[in-house]
Amino acid sequence: MTVLVIQVNSLRKKNKPVVGVGCASTRDTSAALSAYCASANIPSIMFLPANKISMAQLVQPIANGAFVLSIDTDFDGCMQLIWEVTAELPIYLANSLNSLRLEAQKTAAIEILQQFDWEVPDWVIVLGGNLGNIYAFYKGFHMCKELGLVDRIPRLVCAQAANANPLYLYYKAGWKEFKPVKANTTFASAIQIGDPVSIDRAVYALKNCDGIVEEAMEEELMDAMAQADSTRMFICPHTGVALTALMKLRKSGVNGANDRTVVVSTAHGLKFTQSKIDYHSNDIKDMACRFANPPVSVSADFGSVMDVLKKYLLSKAPKY
Known part of the structure; x- marks a missing residue:
């Protein structure tokens, strides 16, 4: 900007x-x-x-x-x-129809390489909505390779929410025919896009770096967000989509245990507090919320507090 x-x-x-x-x-x-x-x-x-x-x-x-x-x-x-x-x-x-946006956004790829002391990561996972970002990252990495700063570019992964996944469907169909979709409601609201304007540029980028497109169901992305939060990241649901893609690629063996992978986080969790509250309150319809951590109600007396604390500490005690 x-x-x-x-x-x-x-x-x-x-x-x-x-x-x-x-x-x-x-x-x-x-x-x-x-x-x-x-x-x-x-x-x-x-x-x-x-x-x-x-x-x-x-x-x-x-x-x-x-x-x-x-x-x-x-x-x-x-x-x-x-x-x-x-x-x-x-x-x-x-x-992102404006090429200046993409020219500037490619600097994020350069920053990744710089922060890795110009050692190219094996994978970079980028969120996909209007799809300008995935092309911008490709441009940045490709430019560095052309300049001789690196000898290769990473494989890119574009991650989409299953409720708004036109690129994923196009990829799974072998790039045969692109069909816009009616984007359904998703917790990853910023990528609730069914007809991305940068579709052709995104496909070009993915084809030229042996890229992959993955999707995340709503429960998967919310669980991934909660897991990341528990390690103090405090991410947005959109980053949960990208982390889900990583988990799926790791589980399938496409992403190896020793592969160096960068997951691009796109927003701070404080912008999405209501979705986090609903998740940890087990208040999302048809969602198990497996990693929910709701507050425990307890009476204002010493004995009740001690009982609750003892039960909690016992559950956290090392198992020998």
């Missing part, structure tokens, strides 16, 4: 007819864009699907002064509308 807003700022200083920047969003795109636009004093316009994002996701663009349209549709509907609007009005489109 820094790259994109700098470009818009430059256009406006040259008196180009750009009245603002707009995007369709379900998550951090709107937060980042509105923040940088506020810093540059550029109007930002957000198309958000009504009642499909958390309050923590909604509050950021509002607080940053964005003009927010809450539209009675899903992300795909918002994307179609802003595409039509930006064709008619001088609003700069900030979604």
Whole structure:
């Protein structure tokens, strides 16, 4: 977003007819864009699907002064509308159809290599929604290989929620024919996308790195999130999708025990507190919530507290 807003700022200083920047969003795109636009004093316009994002996701663009349209549709509907609007009005489109987004996002791949002292990981697992990210990561890794900084690129895995899995279905069909899907509700709300705009670029990237597409059922992604949280990560449901992909690939033997794997985490868990509360309260319909950790109600007396503590500590005692 820094790259994109700098470009818009430059256009406006040259008196180009750009009245603002707009995007369709379900998550951090709107937060980042509105923040940088506020810093540059550029109007930002957000198309958000009504009642499909958390309050923590909604509050950021509002607080940053964005003009927010809450539209009675899903992300795909918002994307179609802003595409039509930006064709008619001088609003700069900030979604991943804009190549500047992808050029800037590829720096994440460069950072991974840098942090590994230029030793290439075997796998990188990236979340897949509108599918710009998977292509951007490929571009970053491929550029480093062309520059001679590394001698190979990692295999990429694109992870999708089973309730919004058009790329996964395309992959399983042997790349025969792409068919958009009607995305169903998923806890990984940011990737509730049935007709991704970067589908062709994503397929190109995956084909050129022997990539894989995996999916996660709702219970799988929520269990993965809870397991990661218990190790102090405190991740979002979307990262739970990526971790589920890792677990499945490890279980099938495709991902080896000694393989170095990077899982890209996409948001902080504080943006998804309600889903975590529901999970740990065993309050999600048709979900076992195997790793739920609800609080224990206890009377306010010493004996009751001691009984509960003894039972808990006994369950945690080493088994010899």
